[in-house]
């Protein structure tokens with residue numbers, strides 16, 4: 001039994017809440033919402049596995065702040081008009097094993113599928129460039145200041161609803177090329193008003209959201225931010241920018257900054273890069289975390305590529321407060337518990353040897369989601385799923401979820 005590992009030590013967040021250990025189940029969009037885009041039976045079944053799997057903190061897949069702006073058709077939405085009960089049940093399941101329950105909240109901006117017929121908002125009218133896959137995404141329009149204020153208010157209101165439902169905190173998604181990361185990046189933000197230009201302006205929306213969540217939810221509510229350490233694209237958001245944004249966030253008493261990287265165009269969060277930076281084979285962003293740790297006191301978490309206890313321990317030994325894992329939790333939902341009795345137990349990350357990088361990225365996501373659905377149906381997970389079959393199944397599920405989403409939205413007046 002290995003309980004003396006450094007990952008098993010508790011950590012007190014700046015807000016005062018105590019996380020029982022350093023392993024965090026990172027956000028994975030499940031695409032498994034029940035009717036009304038609410039957490040239902042399958043999501044509760046899935047999170048029950050994670051709740052009793054030994055993680056100290058569990059971050060939900062991204063929950064949308066606007067039902068007309070979705071990252072995917074089967075996503076969960078929490079708006080001020082949403083019923084609270086399903087979210088109360090979700091929070092209670094997540095917390096049933098002693099972990100902190102954190103809801104990730106997000107807006108897709110331009111990373112929105114045409115088929116969902118949603119709002120196509122972005123800081124500037126710059127469409128996604130994903131080669132022959134580009135036409136699946138909306139042509140965005142530059143947001144008006146009123147639309148920016150509306151988005152800000154939606155993030156705050158969703159955070160308050162999450163708190164009312166029993167969540168211990170929220171994670172504001174400002175990474176992976178979604179709306180807030182589009183504001184931060186000079187590649188996607190060409191604005192000339194107070195939300196564009198210098199980094200202080202590009203960070204304004206994120207900072208406004210965070211300070212208003214703190215004012216509304218109080219000092220004991222945990223606020224996490226998921227931030228790109230870089231875009232990994234030439235001319236994009238850099239590690240230097242990330243350090244400066246973290247300094248700005250530090251003044252707002254945030255509890256944790258989760259470092260990741262990339263976007264749909266360059267999925268660095270899966271270990272790919274398209275500039276001079278190379279990513280480590282495991283713990284992709286640890287090198288960047290170490291640079292950031294030099295000048296911040298905000299607890300740092302790094303997520304990406306971790307599947308072994310020895311690597312998780314290295315992350316903590318280098319000064320990170322937390323180590324995040326996503327994909328490995330899809331195959332082995334109780335990986336931290338397994339490590340207590342078998343420290344050499346190897347987690348599994350999806351593997352696909354195809355040439356086309358976009359297809360590889362889609363297939364890996366599909367392989368993970370296939371296991372999430374299996375857990376949601378109380379079935380055992382598959383350690384080595386076929387990329388092709390997973391992709392086919394994923395497309396079928398997406399199509400059905402899209403039809404249901406469009407049907408449900410058509411019933412909502414306005």
Ligand SMILES: Cc1cc2nc3c(=O)[nH]c(=O)nc-3n(C[C@H](O)[C@H](O)[C@H](O)COP(=O)(O)O)c2cc1C
Nearest residue numbers: 026027028029061062269304305325326327365368
């Ligand atoms: C199926 C799937 C869904 C994901 N959804 C989200 C999400 O909703 N929010 C988020 O911040 N990251 C999301 N991610 C990225 C993970 O949180 C994580 O940053 C990335 O997978 C790298 O970590 P890993 O190597 O441990 O999987 C997702 C990843 C996968 C595989």
